[in-house]
Amino acid sequence: xxxxxxxxxxxxxxxxxxxxxxxxxxxxxxxxxxxxxxxxxxxxxxxxxxxxxxxxxxxxxxxxxxxxxxxxxxxxxxxxxxxxxxxxxxxxxxxxxxxxxxxxxxxxxxxxxxxxxxxxxxxxxxxxxxxxxxxxxxxxxxxxxxxxxxxxxxxxxxxxxxxxxxxxxxxxxxxxxxxxxxxxxxxxxxxxxxxxxxxxxxxxxxxxxxxxxxxxxxxxxxxxxxxxxxxxxxxxxxxx
Amino acid sequence: xxxxxxxxxxxxxxxxxxxxxxxxxxxxxxxxxxxxxxxxxxxxxxxxxxxxxxxxxxxxxxxxxxxxxxxxxxxxxxxxxxxxxxxxxxxxxxxxxxxxxxxxxxxxxxxxxxxxxxxxxxxxxxxxxxxxxxxxxxxxxxxxxxxxxxxxxxxxxxxxxxxxxxxxxxxxxxxxxxxxxxxxxxxxxxxxxxxxxxxxxxxxxxxxxxxxxxxxxxxxxxxxxxxxxxxxxxxxxxxxxxxxxxxxxxxxxxxxxxxxxxxxxxxxxxxxxxxxxxxxxxxxxxxxxxxxxxxxxxxxxxxxxxxxxxxxxxxxxxxxxxxxxxxxxxxxxxxxxxxxxxx
Numbered sequence: 398x399x400x401x402x403x404x405x406x407x408x409x410x411x412x413x414x415x416x417x418x419x420x421x422x423x424x425x426x427x428x429x430x431x432x433x434x435x436x437x438x439x440x441x442x443x444x445x446x447x448x449x450x451x452x453x454x455x456x457x458x459x460x461x462x463x464x465x466x467x468x469x470x471x472x473x474x475x476x477x478x479x480x481x482x483x484x485x486x487x488x489x490x491x492x493x494x495x496x497x498x499x500x501x502x503x504x505x506x507x508x509x510x511x512x513x514x515x516x517x518x519x520x521x522x523x524x525x526x527x528x529x530x531x532x533x534x535x536x537x538x539x540x541x542x543x544x545x546x547x548x549x550x551x552x553x554x555x556x557x558x559x560x561x562x563x564x565x566x567x568x569x570x571x572x573x574x575x576x577x578x579x580x581x582x583x584x585x586x587x588x589x590x591x592x593x594x595x596x597x598x599x600x601x602x603x604x605x606x607x608x609x610x611x612x613x614x615x616x617x618x619x620x621x622x623x624x625x626x627x628x629x630x631x632x633x634x635x636x637x
Numbered sequence: 638x639x640x641x642x643x644x645x646x647x648x649x650x651x652x653x654x655x656x657x658x659x660x661x662x663x664x665x666x667x668x669x670x671x672x673x674x675x676x677x678x679x680x681x682x683x684x685x686x687x688x689x690x691x692x693x694x695x696x697x698x699x700x701x702x703x704x705x706x707x708x709x710x711x712x713x714x715x716x717x718x719x720x721x722x723x724x725x726x727x728x729x730x731x732x733x734x735x736x737x738x739x740x741x742x743x744x745x746x747x748x749x750x751x752x753x754x755x756x757x758x759x760x761x762x763x764x765x766x767x768x769x770x771x772x773x774x775x776x777x778x779x780x781x782x783x784x785x786x787x788x789x790x791x792x793x794x795x796x797x798x799x800x801x802x803x804x805x806x807x808x809x810x811x812x813x814x815x816x817x818x819x820x821x822x823x824x825x826x827x828x829x830x831x832x833x834x835x836x837x838x839x840x841x842x843x844x845x846x847x848x849x850x851x852x853x854x855x856x857x858x859x860x861x862x863x864x865x866x867x868x869x870x871x872x873x874x875x876x877x878x879x880x881x882x883x884x885x886x887x888x889x890x891x892x893x894x895x896x897x898x899x900x901x902x903x904x905x906x907x908x909x910x911x912x913x914x915x916x917x918x919x920x921x922x923x924x925x926x927x928x929x930x931x932x933x934x935x936x937x938x939x940x941x942x943x944x945x946x947x948x949x950x951x952x953x954x955x956x957x958x959x960x961x962x963x964x965x966x967x968x969x970x971x972x973x974x975x976x977x978x979x980x
Contacts, residue, residue, distance in 0.1 A: 449871055475873035487868035489861040491976060500857045503873035545872070 400463075402427045402553050402584045403448065408457035410440075410447045417443045419608035420457065425553065425601075430575065430585045432595040432616060434630065435605035441588045442484055444605070445555045448586075449481045450474050462552065476503065480546030484557040484588075488538050490531025494522055497530050497541055501548035515544045518574040536567035543574060554578065554585045560594050572598055592630065596620045604629045662973035666937050673945040681825035686944045692832035694940025695839020696901060700894030700913060701920040701932045702846060703887025709863040709927020709976050711880050714782055716789040717770050718891050718917065720796035721763040722910030725892025726899035727804050729759035730811060733900075740814040748814035752834075752900070759896045760889040766796075767888020771881055793911060800907040808906040817900070835897055842890075843933050850929065859883060863927040863976045919958050923965040925972030934973060935965075 403425035410418040418440050425431045433441050446452045448459060450471035459467045466474055475481070489497050498507055498515075516523040519540040525533060530541060539559055546554055559575070560568045568591070575598055579585060589595040595602070599616035612619075612629055619625060657664075670687065677683040704718045732755040733740050739747040774792045778784040812818070813831055820827040850856035858879055862869045866876050891910070898913065899905040920939055924931025939958050947954035965973060 451867055451871070470875065471867075471870040472873050472875045475871055481871040483868065483871070487865055487871070489864050489868070491864055492857065492861060496857055499854070500861055500869075501872050549873070 400427070401425050402462055403586065404458075404460045405444075405448070406458045406460075408444075408447060408459060409455045410443055410452050411455050412443065412452060417608055418447060418454075421447075421605075421608070421610055423603055423610050423613070425584060425586050427584050428579070428582050429600040430579050430587060430598050431601040431603060432599035433586060433588045433603050433605065434592075434595060436631075437590075439605045440608040441605055442557055443608075445481070445557050445586070445588060446483075448474075448555055449479060478550070478552035480549070480551035480554045482542050482546050482554065482556040482559060484561070486538050486542040488530045488533075488541055490529065492530055493527050494530055494533070494541055495526050497545055498522075498548055501545040503549060507548055511548065515547055518547075518577060519544055519570065536563050536570075539563060539567070539571065540574075543571065547578070552584060554583055554587075556585060557588045558590060559587070560589065560591050568594060662931070662934055665973075666934060666941070669938060669941050669945075673941065676949055677945065682948065684824060684826035685828065686948055687941065688826075688828050688832050688836065690941035690944035691937060692829075692835040692839075692901070692940070693944065694937035695835050696894055696897045697913075697916050697920055697939060698839055698933050698936035699842060699897060700891050701917045701924070701936055702842070702929055703883075703890035704917055705921045705924060705927055705929060705932045706859065706863075706883050707887045708921060710859060710866070710883050711775075711779070713775055713779070713884075714785045714789070715770075715775060716786065716914065717774065717792040717796070718887070719910035719912075719914040720793045721767060721770075721888045721891035722895035722898070722913055723800055723905075723907055724766060724796060724910075725759035725763045725895030726905045726909060727800055727809075727895075727907075728762045728892070729755035729896030730809065730899050730905050731804075732758045733814065734811060741812075743815050745816040748816040751814050752817070752896075755896050756893055759892040763892025763895070764885045764889035767885045767891075768881065770888065771884040775884070797907045797911065804907075806907075808904050810904050813900055813903060831900060835901065838897065842893075843929075846929050855879070855882075860976075916958060919962045923962050923972055925969075925975030927976030928972070928974040931972055931974035931976075 401424040403423075405421050405423040408418055408421040409416070421440070421444055423433075423444070433444065435441055443452060447454050450466075450469065454467055457467070458465060461474070461477060461479065464477070466477065469477070489500070492500070498512070502508070521533075521537045522540055522544055525537065530538065533541065543556065543559060546556070556575070559571050563571070572594060575585060575587070579598075587595075587598065589598075596616065601613065602616045602619045603610050603613040604619070605611065606629075612625070619629070673687065674680070674683050677686065700718075700722055704715070707713050707715055707718070733751055736751045736754065739751045742748070770792060774788055775785070778788050817831045817834060820829045821833075822828075850860055858869060858874055858876075862874075862876055862879060870876050894913075895910060898909065902909075916939060920932055920935040923938070924933070924935035938961060942957050942961055943954055946957040969975075
């Protein structure tokens with residue numbers, strides 16, 4: 398793969414006394430959606446948290462757009478152009494939707510054009526603009542979480558299970574918004590348990606097991622190879 | 638573009654009992670005022686006690702507001718806060734004694750000028766001391782509550798001893814600036830001038846803090862940081878710098894509270910901050926960790942209740958605040974308006 402936007406080389410991460418990532422090697426191509434797949438507890442969320450800097454890599458190297466960010470602060474990684482949507486959404490419940498978005502626009506006031514684009518992607522956010530974010534439904538919170546990452550120009554989005562526990566209609570809204578982001582040229586690294594969504598959105602896939610990447614390649618290859626799917630994901634073609 | 642489902646918000650029909658329960662923390666002070674009025678029976682005595690209670694509450698709020706933010710934003714239990722109260726009082730009162738001519742002149746302008754200079758000096762010194770305290774004592778123990786308690790109590794003792802070294806071991810008695818002595822008579826009640834000044838300063842500070850928190854980006858960062866600091870960093874803000882800024886501001890507010898409390902008591906001791914910490918902790922806990930509004934309501938309740946009880950049943954005044962804290966925590970174990978959940 399030539400010139401990926403993000404490259405992880407032999408990344409090891411410990412959480413307290415536990416050794417979670419055992420040398421992750423991963424390339425995330427530009428302008429594409431890369432799905433990070435695998436069973437629960439194999440290190441997908443830890444990989445994303447290590448990339449954004451919430452966990453420190455004990456060994457290995459993380460390069461973003463060619464620059465080594467392994468020792469960089471989380472805030473500097475964000476300002477370098479990495480948007481992060483955590484699994485728990487990280488919504489500030491006590492703040493209004495507007496205040497959440499204002500805070501997310503770190504470089505100044507929220508650009509009205511960008512705000513209108515967000516409203517078009519997620520209409521409920523306009524409706525509940527002045528409501529406390531804590532009063533939103535789960536789906537609306539997830540919309541806000543992704544919208545917040547879109548409040549600034551980002552070159553890479555790290556998104557952790559955006560469709561978890563959501564109704565099918567909301568999942569479809571999320572998928573549409575992520576597709577739009579991709580169309581605009583953003584690169585996305587997405588953790589997703591719903592293989593149907595992963596198959597529909599992903600250009601590339603990387604499968605993790607026991608803190609390592611055990612397979613990576615085009616999503617199409619994974620989705621159409623019954624034996625590979627069964628071996629890596631424990632899924633039959635019918636389930637996928 | 639995929640259209641999202643249409644969401645039309647409708648307001649829930651919340652029963653009146655639930656609405657009252659939600660608003661109850663805001664109603665507690667008015668309820669206490671009414672109960673106090675009925676129990677005391679004499680309007681002029683009630684007014685005197687109420688102004689006294691509000692003044693005491695405002696001064697406790699000034700001291701507690703910084704601590705609740707340090708608790709909420711930084712998850713730090715700092716007993717060193719008591720030292721900043723004492724240092725603020727000693728620095729401020731030194732200014733008042735140093736400018737004795739202004740303080741004793743029968744001019745309100747000069748007298749208020751002395752108080753302003755005393756407050757500015759106290760806040761500058763305690764802000765600087767807070768910065769050094771955070772760097773040297775608190776920074777190595779972030780995330781370790783037991784160590785925080787031990788090391789900040791140690792810091793408190795060291796600073797108290799330094800006060801003995803610099804200002805001597807004895808308590809210092811002094812007189813308030815001339816025009817702040819005495820009282821007005823209003824509706825048959827004696828209202829002490831300094832208490833009215835304390836109420837005004839407390840109110841101004843509360844409104845200013847509300848404006849900063851609600852209308853400015855730094856206020857948004859602090860409010861968001863209290864709730865989820867990790868996410869604030871992931872958006873691109875260096876929360877460590879905000880931590881330090883809040884610690885400095887909290888220490889400076891403790892210094893301001895120390896000067897006000899010193900002027901109120903007309904005597905200062907190295908241990909005064911440590912003694913005040915009991916009331917300050919009660920206010921922070923019943924208000925809810927991280928909540929400036931909760932600390933404000935809690936402080937007013939503590940001040941009013943202590944004054945009312947001292948008048949009605951003096952022997953019970955000693956336990957009134959602990960009783961209040963027990964009652965509030967049985968009703969709301971996280972405090973009245975918690976921003977962060979107690980761990």
